[in-house]
Amino acid sequence: MTLVLFNKPFGVLSQFTDRGSPTTRATLSDHIDLPGVYPAGRLDRDSEGLLLLTDDGRLQAQIADPRFKLAKTYLVQVEGVPDDAALARLRAGVTLNDGPTRPAEVERIADPALWPRDPPIRVRAHIPDCWLSLTIREGRNRQVRRMTAAVGHPTLRLVRWRIGDWTLADLPPGQHRIIG
Incomplete structure (x- = not known):
């Protein structure tokens, strides 16, 4: 079994090919040259952080399938500063257009020591921002x-930091580590 931890940079697709796009976009194949591994779950093109890849179908399902309720922790930079009521709503679960979410674990955190994003987020001089640690299952x-x-509180920057027991730790953007 092979398990790969990858720190997906902003703008990279969570797949090895970009079919059907009129322009060439960055994919996993620009960063990882390991035959037979596939992403266990997805991470949007405009999100960054931990993506797990494996050649084990059972492990891939356990990581990606919501039935297994594997915790995923995100560092989220949001517009404004959420008050206790907003955090309580996230903790209780919010109703989205596709139904209610499960309760989340969330707290305000100090600005994390992350790499600079390329391109940087938009900064609005008169609107503060804040970082949250948010865990969903x-x-x-x-x-x-x-x-x-x-x-x-719209998201300005989203970095997946942890999936289950696996974390980015000291893995730079665009780099991967084989752990199994």
């Missing part, structure tokens, strides 16, 4: 972004 399309928007 499901993985709907753009879920974290939709959850923070639902409580009035």
Whole structure:
């Protein structure tokens, strides 16, 4: 069994090929040259952070399938500073257009020591921002972004930091580590 931890940079697709696009976009094949491994789950093109790849179908299903409720922790930079009521709504679960989410673990955190994003996020001089640590146990399309928007705080930057026991730790963007 092979398990690969990859720090997916902003703008990279969570797949090895880019079919059907009129322009060439960065894919996993620009960073990883390991035959037979496939992503266990997805991470949007405009999100960064931990992506796991494996050649083990059973492990891939356990990581990606929401039935297994594997915790995924994100560092989320949001517009504004969520008050206790907004955080309580996230902790209780919010209702999105595709139904209610499971409760999340969330807290305000100090600015994490992350790499600079390329391109940088938009900065608005008169609107503060804040970082959250947000853990979910499901993985709907753009879920974290939709959850923070639902409580009035759009996501500016999204970095997946942890999946289960696996974490980015000291893995730079665009780099991978084989751990199994």
